[in-house]
């Protein structure tokens with residue numbers, strides 16, 4: 001058993017009186033491919049916000065690489081290899097595609113403190129952002145302004161920024177949602193090709209994609225983790241079917 | 256393959272040395288024009304340059320980093336007072352005064368940045384006004400240091416390099432100011448293209464996203480405020496050195512607001528925009544206030560409304576898109 005890269009212990013998050021995450025515990029190890037599913041409003045994005053440090057949990061703790069990072073700032077978690085993308089794409093809109101990724105590369109290399117350098121033109125930096133854009137098949141967009149990109153291309157760029165940071169744990173919040181199918185297949189391929197050692201936790205509604213990607217599935221309903229197990233078990237699990245899968249599971253079973 | 260070469264050229268092309276060389280050439284040309292157009296009013300041009308430095312300084316925090324401030328003249332003014340006092344105390348070497356002003360500006364910038372960048376949006380703006388008002392009130396009260404409402408006067412800097420005295424025609428002052436502006440501008444061109452400069456633009460776009468790539472947003476913004484403080488400090492020093500007086504107007508709210516107007520006029524988020532905005536505004540003000548001393552503010556207002564309506568991103572982006580259109584029209588005709 002490998003040591004968990006990310007571990008949640010009894011994590012709860014309440015907004016006012018409303019518990020959006022309720023006593024959530026699980027862990028993710030090197031090379032894991034975990035899908036986090038659940039109905040709309042189940043608290044999935046909130047959980048990612050808590051893990052990434054955007055929100056403080058009301059209770060519980062978050063460990064990254066065995067270190068309690070519950071009170072650590074966002075950048076410190078990023079330094080530890082905990083990288084996320086966003087359900088609603090967030091990009092640096094006044095920069096070009098290349099600059100978006102180059103900035104992540106330079107941040108990773110600790111170069112963004114440099115006030116008087118032309119590091120962005122350095123060959124090693126350029127190679128790196130070109131490589132990442134190449135992996136996602138968007139190298140031809142390098143000079144484009146973000147505002148000129150189609151939504152699917154923006155999603156790819158959001159993922160590219162994440163990859164440029166060389167994640168150990170990658171949290172993906174519905175990476176293919178709202179993307180036309182030709183581009184969504186490119187996103188899916190890119191996720192398939194992620195380096196094997198990275199631990200990936202992906203929120204996803206598309207069950208075909210979940211079954212293709214995940215070796216383990218977590219089901220969140222009303223903020224509570226009601227199931228964890230392998231994808232084959234999830235469709236037969238009564239509570240999960242009631243909470244979420246509904247017709248999809250029935251369809252699978254009648255076949 | 257063609258894509259690859261495009262991408263390879265994309266970023267390096269922008270930071271290659273010719274950018275700086277071109278900037279020097281353009282600015283020398285502008286300076287020569289200024290000299291030809293206003294041979295008897297070099298004092299106006301040197302004043303224009305010190306205000307242009309304030310606008311450039313504001314551009315760094317507002318245009319590049321997204322910090323809203325209406326108190327930037329506090330940095331400019333404090334440096335001007337510092338330089339004035341230093342000169343009155345007998346330290347009259349202009350370069351030394353400039354360095355002292357830059358230092359004072361850096362300190363003021365770091366201090367106000369440390370306070371202002373803790374907040375966002377409206378609270379940030381209000382706080383910047385409060386800092387500005389506080390400094391203005393202090394300048395008024397501490398008349399031992401500032402001369403109160405009479406201002407500091409009798410500042411007479413020594414010779415530049417011990418050779419060139421500041422003459423009554425303002426020739427030395429003009430050349431000195433142009434040289435300082437060019438050096439500052441070229442250094443800033445470099446800074447805004449550095450990884451740090453790129454990060455500041457990213458923070459302006461989306462500071463949460465910037466944190467999610469691992470950036471320490473607050474220290475970077477404070478640092479940018481420090482750099483901005485140096486530039487405003489140099490502007491304030493030039494004002495004190497060239498005019499020989501420092502008044503309460505140099506720390507006033509109006510000065511801060513006018514600087515913001517000039518920045519928006521030229522185009523925030525670009526050094527050239529800041530420069531063009533400050534030139535156009537001040538030249539316009541110069542002519543119009545002479546032609547019509549009673550209604551010139553109305554005309555400045557009308558100019559601004561026109562710019563906001565027809566070129567909301569400022570004059571520079573408008574000029575670029577116009578020249579682009581003309582060029583492509585000529586090309587299609589050829």
Ligand SMILES: Nc1ncnc2c1ncn2[C@@H]1O[C@H](COP(=O)(O)OP(=O)(O)OP(=O)(O)O)[C@@H](O)[C@H]1O
Nearest residue numbers: 015016020038039040041042043044045046047087
């Ligand atoms: N900052 C906040 N303040 C108050 N309530 C919030 C906040 N963020 C989320 N919520 C609430 O928490 C609940 C869970 O939201 P969340 O975005 O985590 O759901 P989700 O599982 O990601 O849903 P979806 O599948 O639609 O993305 C929702 O009812 C939402 O309104």
Ligand SMILES: [Mg+2]
Nearest residue numbers: 044045046087
């Ligand atoms: Mg969500």
